[in-house]
Amino acid sequence: SQQGEEDPQALSIQEGENATMNCSYKTSINNLQWYRQNSGRGLVHLILIRSNEREKHSGRLRVTLDTSKKSSSLLITASRAADTASYFCATGPSGGSYIPTFGRGTSLIVHP
Amino acid sequence: DVKVTQSSRYLVKRTGEKVFLECVQDMDHENMFWYRQDPGLGLRLIYFSYDVKMKEKGDIPEGYSVSREKKERFSLILESASTNQTSMYLCASSRTRNEQYFGPGTRLTVT
Numbered sequence: 127s128q129q130g131e132e133d134p135q136a137l138s139i140q141e142g143e144n145a146t147m148n149c150s151y152k153t154s155i156n157n158l159q160w161y162r163q164n165s166g167r168g169l170v171h172l173i174l175i176r177s178n179e180r181e182k183h184s185g186r187l188r189v190t191l192d193t194s195k196k197s198s199s200l201l202i203t204a205s206r207a208a209d210t211a212s213y214f215c216a217t218g219p220s221g222g223s224y225i226p227t228f229g230r231g232t233s234l235i236v237h238p
Numbered sequence: 239d240v241k242v243t244q245s246s247r248y249l250v251k252r253t254g255e256k257v258f259l260e261c262v263q264d265m266d267h268e269n270m271f272w273y274r275q276d277p278g279l280g281l282r283l284i285y286f287s288y289d290v291k292m293k294e295k296g297d298i299p300e301g302y303s304v305s306r307e308k309k310e311r312f313s314l315i316l317e318s319a320s321t322n323q324t325s326m327y328l329c330a331s332s333r334t335r336n337e338q339y340f341g342p343g344t345r346l347t348v349t
Contacts, residue, residue, distance in 0.1 A: 159337055168242075168328055168340035169281075214281070216338070223286070223294060224269070224334050230280035 130158075130215040130229035138235045145202040147232040149215030150195075157218040158191055159226065160200050162211045169214060172200075177220065207238040241265075242341040244329050250347045257316040259344055261329030267339075269332045270312035272296075272304065274325040275343075281328065287312055288334070319348045 133148045149158065157176045161169040175182045175191045175198065182189045188201040202209055212233050216226040245260035263270065269288050273281040273296075283296030285304040293304050301323060305313045312331075316323055324347050330338040 156335055161338075161340075166326075166343070166345070168342045169330075169338075171337040171339065174337050218335060223288065225271075225283065225286055225294075225296070226338060227283075228273075228281040230278065 130217045130227060132213065132215055132229040132232040134232060135230070136233045136235075138237065139205060141205060141207055141236055141238050143205055143236075145205050145209070145234055145236070147200045147213050147234070149198045149200070149217075149229060151198075151215075151217045152196065153217075154220045155193070155217045156220045156224070158189075158198050159216045159218065160187075160189060160198075161214045161216060161228075163214065163231070164211045172213075202234075205234075205236045207236050210234060210236045242329060242331055242339050244327075244341040244344050246344050247342060248345050248347075250349065251316075251319050252349055253320060255316075255319050255348075257319050257346070257348075259314040259316075259327055259329075259346070261312045261314070261331075261341055262310055263312075263331035263339070264310065265331065265339070266309065267331035267333055268309070269334060270306065271330040271332075271338065272302075272312065272314045273328045273330065274298070275328055276325050284314065319346075321348050324348045 160172045212231040214231045272284040287306045303315045327344045329341040332338040
């Protein structure tokens with residue numbers, strides 16, 4: 127079952143602009159993770175934010191988490207053509223077997 | 239660096255064949271996962287293993303089985319391949335409640 131849902135499904139921007147992707151989920155979580163996937167490749171972990179954290183930074187990435195709204199956002203600042211990829215959020219449940227569930231992803235195209 | 243390797247990047251099999259997809263991780267992770275990824279459907283979990291010889295069904299286990307005889311190796315088996323199993327297969331490993339590390343994927347075509 128897919129809990130996380132990314133929005134928008136597709137995003138097209140110019141190099142240098144910021145890109146914002148959102149993720150909504152339905153049940154309580156232990157953490158939320160963001161991944162990137164280049165075309166035809168495996169997923170690469172970008173950042174993990176725990177349920178007691180509100181914001182996290184890693185280089186040009188900024189992730190926020192609002193557990194009251196059950197939503198997260200990923201901001202990529204000063205985007206580059208190399209950021210072109212699909213981005214997925216994955217929610218780690220707070221109870222039971224720890225099986226992260228993935229959304230369908232946001233496809234980001236950054237035009238040079 | 240954590241490394242997750244998959245036995246093949248591309249595989250072409252015929253309908254009815256038995257297919258083995260192998261995944262190996264080198265970081266002593268207790269958890270290993272098999273997903274399939276299809277356009278518009280995202281990642282769907284096939285099976286999950288949290289220890290040697292332990293497994294749990296995911297969302298779409300029908301037509302698949304798995305084997306985990308050693309901690310570092312998790313195999314996905316298609317007992318009798320069908321055309322609707324043509325897909326990208328992704329293996330991942332993790333420590334519990336931490337990020338997953340993915341292999342490069344196997345693109346399987348069943349003709």
